[in-house]
Amino acid sequence: MSIDWNDLYRSTFPDLVRFLHRKVWDAERAQDLAQEAFVRALQHEPKAPRAWLFQVAANLARDEARTVIRRRKHLVLLKGDAEAQEESMKDPAAELDERERWGKVREALDAVSETDREVLLLWDAGQSYTEIANATGLAVGAVGTTLARARRRLAEAYKQREQADVARR
Amino acid sequence: MSHVDEGALHAYLDGALDEYPAAEARRIREHVETCAVCADRLTAEREVREEAHAILALAAPQVEVPTFEELRAYVVRTSQTQGRTMSVRLRRMSWAASVVLALGTGWMLRGGDAVTISPLEREGVSAISEPVVPATPRNDAAATTTTELRAADEAPTTPPPAPAPAPVLDAVSDAGALGATAATGLRAEAARTPAAAPQPAFRVAQGTAEPLTDARADLNDVVSSGAGAVTGLAAGAPAPAPTPPSDRVAERIDSAARASQAERRVAVQDQVVTSAISADAAAPPRQRAANEQEEQDETPVSLVVPGLEVLDVLPVGQGTAFAGIRALQRLESGDTLELVHLPEGIDPSLLPPLRPGNSELVRQRPEGWLVMRGPVTERYLQELLQRLEGGR
Numbered sequence: 001m002s003i004d005w006n007d008l009y010r011s012t013f014p015d016l017v018r019f020l021h022r023k024v025w026d027a028e029r030a031q032d033l034a035q036e037a038f039v040r041a042l043q044h045e046p047k048a049p050r051a052w053l054f055q056v057a058a059n060l061a062r063d064e065a066r067t068v069i070r071r072r073k074h075l076v077l078l079k080g081d082a083e084a085q086e087e088s089m090k091d092p093a094a095e096l097d098e099r100e101r102w103g104k105v106r107e108a109l110d111a112v113s114e115t116d117r118e119v120l121l122l123w124d125a126g127q128s129y130t131e132i133a134n135a136t137g138l139a140v141g142a143v144g145t146t147l148a149r150a151r152r153r154l155a156e157a158y159k160q161r162e163q164a165d166v167a168r169r
Numbered sequence: 170m171s172h173v174d175e176g177a178l179h180a181y182l183d184g185a186l187d188e189y190p191a192a193e194a195r196r197i198r199e200h201v202e203t204c205a206v207c208a209d210r211l212t213a214e215r216e217v218r219e220e221a222h223a224i225l226a227l228a229a230p231q232v233e234v235p236t237f238e239e240l241r242a243y244v245v246r247t248s249q250t251q252g253r254t255m256s257v258r259l260r261r262m263s264w265a266a267s268v269v270l271a272l273g274t275g276w277m278l279r280g281g282d283a284v285t286i287s288p289l290e291r292e293g294v295s296a297i298s299e300p301v302v303p304a305t306p307r308n309d310a311a312a313t314t315t316t317e318l319r320a321a322d323e324a325p326t327t328p329p330p331a332p333a334p335a336p337v338l339d340a341v342s343d344a345g346a347l348g349a350t351a352a353t354g355l356r357a358e359a360a361r362t363p364a365a366a367p368q369p370a371f372r373v374a375q376g377t378a379e380p381l382t383d384a385r386a387d388l389n390d391v392v393s394s395g396a397g398a399v400t401g402l403a404a405g406a407p408a409p410a411p412t413p414p415s416d417r418v419a420e421r422i423d424s425a426a427r428a429s430q431a432e433r434r435v436a437v438q439d440q441v442v443t444s445a446i447s448a449d450a451a452a453p454p455r456q457r458a459a460n461e462q463e464e465q466d467e468t469p470v471s472l473v474v475p476g477l478e479v480l481d482v483l484p485v486g487q488g489t490a491f492a493g494i495r496a497l498q499r500l501e502s503g504d505t506l507e508l509v510h511l512p513e514g515i516d517p518s519l520l521p522p523l524r525p526g527n528s529e530l531v532r533q534r535p536e537g538w539l540v541m542r543g544p545v546t547e548r549y550l551q552e553l554l555q556r557l558e559g560g561r
Binding site for chain 2 (some may be wrong): 010013014017018019021022025027030031036039042043056076091092093096101102104105106108113114118120123124128129132140141142143144145147150151152154155158
């Protein structure tokens with residue numbers, strides 16, 4: 001069966017970026033890595049491309065987390081091109097708010113165990129139970145249980161952080 | 170009849186029961202629809218599910234999708250150039266050349282070495298940052314980069330089927346080699362430099378020689394780092410002194426940060442400066458004279474307005490070259506004050522245009538430029554400037 005790569009790309013790229021973003025916490029970098037995963041997929045043409053893409057993306061993100069010290073996008077403040085201008089034009093207050101918000105979500109996700117987090121992020125990126133089971137080695141029947149636990153833990157951890165925030169202010 | 174477990178309830182809510190064995194799926198559906206207890210549980214689990222979904226949605230990035238044709242064309246190009254597979258975003262490619270230029274020239278600090286902060290981006294090779302924090306001992310940064318890329322390229326161990334390993338990437342090796350120079354520059358420099366040789370004047374530069382074991386650092390450290398950089402700019406890479414000026418400024422900034430009760434933590438990983446400023450001995454005679462004069466005139470520089478909460482202190486740059494410090498502080502009104510410290514030779518007009526409703530104050534100082542911006546009156550900015558300079 002031939003794969004409609006164009007269709008797959010359009011339907012999967014945003015999901016892949018979302019999945020990667022929760023791992024590298026840099027929107028621009030998440031897009032880079034998603035693109036990189038697609039470039040590799042086009043070169044390798046795997047039989048189950050969607051699952052393959054997520055697996056390669058997870059590997060890329062893991063690699064990134066292990067070895068890369070990311071430069072912050074603010075470094076391009078003086079860069080002369082339009083993209084940099086657009087980046088730098090962000091309202092600092094809005095930028096801080098966004099980072100604060102992401103920071104809280106990130107901390108809450110960190111409170112979830114690694115496997116549970118992976119399952120949660122894969123589900124949120126549009127993977128089916130079967131795809132999640134294949135990617136993680138869990139039984140399909142265990143995916144729901146894992147998701148239930150992960151969702152509850154995430155919600156609790158986020159609430160705790162919000163309460164701590166309120167208490168601090 | 171036993172109730173269904175919460176995993177089954179979530180599968181029900183997720184519409185995933187079709188992926189269960191048919192009999193099991195039927196049993197769950199029938200039970201949930203007839204059992205009052207499980208109906209209540211279902212309501213509770215639905216709330217948890219929606220809550221989690223909403224939390225994750227808070228961290229959803231805006232996604233820009235390059236066209237598939239662009240992606241395809243890029244793949245063709247990369248395969249023609251022997252696997253420069255670590256791609257950059259397609260829309261970025263137009264300015265890749267300028268990054269190369271920045272790499273080559275850097276930003277020259279009064280005849281000193283270019284102070285680079287960021288990892289390298291080169292042609293189609295994305296920013297593979299310096300492996301400053303090796304989780305395991307690594308001898309060669311270039312080798313590390315290539316190895317890690319291979320690791321990332323490895324196939325999934327579970328289905329889907331494993332792809333063949335990618336070829337060794339020349340471009341990646343090139344980038345890695347450059348990265349190695351940048352990342353290990355200080356260590357290599359230290360090994361080559363005799364003990365009596367002057368040490369780098371920059372605390373930021375010194376900092377990078379140490380492994381960063383924590384992804385986050387106290388804001389005070391970051392502020393200190395920034396102070397080091399700006400002092401260095403002011404001093405024009407002064408000769409070593411018993412108490413480096415950067416340390417004195419760092420103390421002042423530390424103190425200011427404490428006074429502001431800054432609690433936020435920012436990633437020290439972004440504050441990496443990978444090259445030292447050249448020592449005075451390397452400067453031409455006229456430059457040395459200028460440096461001596463500047464040393465006499467030197468006054469510690471304050472990066473932030475005392476008494477205001479410091480939200481963030483970040484390096485800024487052009488391409489890969491370090492070009493200044495940007496600090497954000499919270500005003501009493503809750504608005505954000507932006508302070509950008511640029512060294513002499515960097516034109517403040519390069520900064521992005523002022524946002525509507527903001528005022529700006531640009532002041533030339535001995536060490537360069539200070540640009541203050543905020544949604545306040547110019548008069549108030551002047552008051553803030555006085556407070557800042559009062560802390561000098």
